[in-house]
Amino acid sequence: MLDDLYKEVILDHYKSPRNKRELAEATVSCQQNNPLCGDDITLHARLDDGRLAEVTFEGQGCSISQASASMLTESVAGKSVDEARELSDDFRSFMQGVLEPDEDEFGELIALKGVVKYPVRIKCAVLAWDVLQDALKGTGEASGASAHPS
Numbered sequence: 001m002l003d004d005l006y007k008e009v010i011l012d013h014y015k016s017p018r019n020k021r022e023l024a025e026a027t028v029s030c031q032q033n034n035p036l037c038g039d040d041i042t043l044h045a046r047l048d049d050g051r052l053a054e055v056t057f058e059g060q061g062c063s064i065s066q067a068s069a070s071m072l073t074e075s076v077a078g079k080s081v082d083e084a085r086e087l088s089d090d091f092r093s094f095m096q097g098v099l100e101p102d103e104d105e106f107g108e109l110i111a112l113k114g115v116v117k118y119p120v121r122i123k124c125a126v127l128a129w130d131v132l133q134d135a136l137k138g139t140g141e142a143s144g145a146s147a148h149p150s
């Protein structure tokens with residue numbers, strides 16, 4: 001029963017992806033692919049005062065990879081860069097089966113739980129989050145007040 005519900009959430013995001021478009025005002029954009037499956041994800045993010053004001057994606061691939069990217073854009077929008085990094089780390093642990101997902105933190109992402117049982121698909125689910133981490137590399141730290149102690 002629960003599995004069917006999860007499947008529907010994934011298919012819904014796959015068929016009606018959220019925030020799937022270019023972002024002309026993007027501060028950072030990153031692209032990666034998963035050659036094992038043919039998934040391709042480009043993420044665009046507009047940063048505003050250390051927060052992810054807007055996150056969009058473009059790409060193609062299997063339902064898991066596209067649904068995960070769609071959910072990502074909704075999950076991290078409005079979060080600070082640090083919070084987004086934390087969620088990304090937690091999502092990875094969740095996919096590795098070492099973290100029991102907290103519904104408040106994960107929301108619809110919990111629907112990807114079934115993927116944990118299929119190691120070959122984990123890369124599909126994690127791809128968008130890898131791109132996010134890549135995109136956020138080098139951002140955030142500069143805004144720290146202690147960056148220049150002098």
Ligand code: ZN
Pocket residue numbers: 034037038039061062063064065124
């Ligand atoms: Zn895939």
